[in-house]
Amino acid sequence: MRLFRLFFNSKNNLLCYLYNKIPLYISSRLYKIFGKIDRFFVNRNKINYPIKNKKNLNIAVIGVFLQYKKNYFKHLYKRLSETKYHNVDSYWVQLGKCKTRNKAFCCYISPTPKFKIISEMIEYIKQDKKYDYFVITDDDFIVNKNILDVMIDIMVTNNICLAQPSRSLLGEAGHPITRQIPNLKFRFTNFVEIGPLFIIRNDLLTKIPLYLEDSPQGFGYDLIWFEMIKKYKTKFAIIDCCIASHGMRKVGETYNHASYQNMKKKLLKNYPSIKFMENYDSEGRTIKSWPVDKKYL
Template sequence: MSLILKLTRHLARICGFPAQPKSRRSPVGPTGRPKVLIIGIYMAQKSNYVEHLVKVFGSGRCVSIEQRWVCVMGEPPSEEVRLVTAETLKALKPKWQIINDLITPDDLVNFDYFLFSDDDVLIADDFVDSFFAEQQQLGFALAQPARTWRSFTDHEIVRRRPLLRARQTNFVEGGPVVSFRRDLLSLVYPFSLESPMGWGYDLTWPIIARSRELPIGIIDCVPVDHSLRPRGALYRDQEQLALMSAYLAHRPHVGPGEVQALIRKFW
């Protein structure tokens, strides 16, 4: 992280600047009222934004939403969250194993989009209608909201470009928020548990999408703020890197140059 970015993030926190991002486009929703399954995981004993997320995800006007959350090591913080909590775990369980367990074969018939969310992001009040309108209109089979300037990032490509609507890319990161269209999800589900925290998965998805001529991309005009917890705060990086290396060793995947490549800009 650059010194300038560290200083600006520190100043924002001192001055109390709002972290919740704003969508740049009007919340004109998608057509046809698509059905969306949202699967999320929240760490009950850690600081999180699950109440905010449950509320905003449930507020879409042009999308039919079903939320399934898993509570890890604790209890739901409110009645609203409890009502959408599908399971409570007493111990840690790998993220993508949880996701596998919460998706059923019927879901691949009944839902148009599948959004997977961590618990440590802030989203705009109009996120649901705006994001799925963009993903639908752009035709992205796999999409993520860009991250705000103060967010933690591992790949510079995912950081928001303020003047752009979206970018078609060779890479979409597997978290903290990622959305699959049904046709692409059916090609990768169930997710392999060779790297159960998901490290390396998002390097293979572009190859699969490309083989079916399915565009993927990053939506800049509907960003998320991911500044509560850095990656690796809840697990050991070296262990996950070893699992990722073994997972990728026998699978086609994009390299570092392709990750940063830009195919097309949308204004």
């Protein structure tokens, strides 16, 4: 057990170091072998992080889950409601046949794009209550214990307006920049991906779109968001001490992946986008960068 903890603990992650030395496509394929082990240890791991800001903030969790597919809705509903310091309201939208016994806030029977749902939900719940942060989440991944308190604390302390947890070592990761870096709490970046989970501060909702007709499923949003807010000098971050173990379902299993990739290309022709995904230090100096796939530029 001690050996496994050495390999998988978010603070002393030997595997993380090794996986940063091999290509992404290899580590992604290894997930098929080690995925269950990865999810098991991420689920058990409690983040060792001292909470500094204990403000009583209002947080809305907006999630979309597929009733007709295996999911981690119950796990995520519980984990993203756990907090010692804040007021959390959960609004989960169910896609598929409605079930009255689960904790879904509402359901969409007909197929509806994810970000259209999220945008509609935000506008609806903002009418009754003012929220400081919105947690946007999918249904097919595992997270650490106390992830919400830690992410909110880091965002408040460092004036971060958009953040995501890092991707686990053995889980699916579509972008190398999102993979966890060992012994690092968080890093500033110009890229926060659209899923499986991100947290957005309320004031940023007036500066970036969460729904565009050009790409209703959200593909490409994460490449244009930073360009839209550069003039405001706001901060994005990937939080390495918090982990998301993703990969329950194959990419494109529940939608036409090729079709949405074409929408992404169309979107990026109409909006300025980043050319490199970059990590920054606190002074704004680039630490490391990865080029965006040229087929999208």
